[in-house]
Amino acid sequence: MRKYPLLIALLVSLTFAPTVFAAGYGAAGCGWGGKVIQKNDILAQLGATILNSSVWNQTFAMTSGTSGCGKSGLVMAEKEQNVFVENNYSSLAKEMAAGQGENLNTLAGLMGCSANQTQHFATFTKENYNAIFTSEQESPSQMLASLKKGLTGDPVLVAACPKI
Numbered sequence: 001m002r003k004y005p006l007l008i009a010l011l012v013s014l015t016f017a018p019t020v021f022a023a024g025y026g027a028a029g030c031g032w033g034g035k036v037i038q039k040n041d042i043l044a045q046l047g048a049t050i051l052n053s054s055v056w057n058q059t060f061a062m063t064s065g066t067s068g069c070g071k072s073g074l075v076m077a078e079k080e081q082n083v084f085v086e087n088n089y090s091s092l093a094k095e096m097a098a099g100q101g102e103n104l105n106t107l108a109g110l111m112g113c114s115a116n117q118t119q120h121f122a123t124f125t126k127e128n129y130n131a132i133f134t135s136e137q138e139s140p141s142q143m144l145a146s147l148k149k150g151l152t153g154d155p156v157l158v159a160a161c162p163k164i
Helices: 003-015 017-022 032-036 042-055 058-064 071-087 089-098 102-110 115-127 140-151 155-160
Strands: none
Touching (some): 089 115, 115 155
16 A cells, blocks of 8 residues: 555656656756766666755756756757747847847847846847848848857957857
8 A cells, every 4th residue: 555655656757757858867857866876767766866855956956057957058048049039030130220129139138138238239239230140041040140159259248148
């Protein structure tokens, strides 16, 4: 009778395993447990979970980006930027030419720009429009790469926008 709650808990936890494995670590997640115990079998991951729980470092690791938890943050930011630019390319082109707009402000936010530097970001895109849009056949990803390359030359925006 005592085995049923444990079995149910195990089955419920395994339903979430595919999403965790896709992130590059086992079912225990990131943190010291994931770093120390790298096997992906059930018993090893149970040990990793116990280690993460007993030293209470997993929450800190996730928020600070340490112990194997930080790699996906920048990757996710870049994916979000690419998807946003793909979906809003024509609007962004117009707003960058004008130096203002809601989509342009959103893109600045996705690049991590502080709220008080959003206007500087918009002004930069207006002043550097021809360097950002180098041809009429330019793809959204090429435009984003050109924008990021240009932004790295602006010391104010490099400091204010950590996800460039």
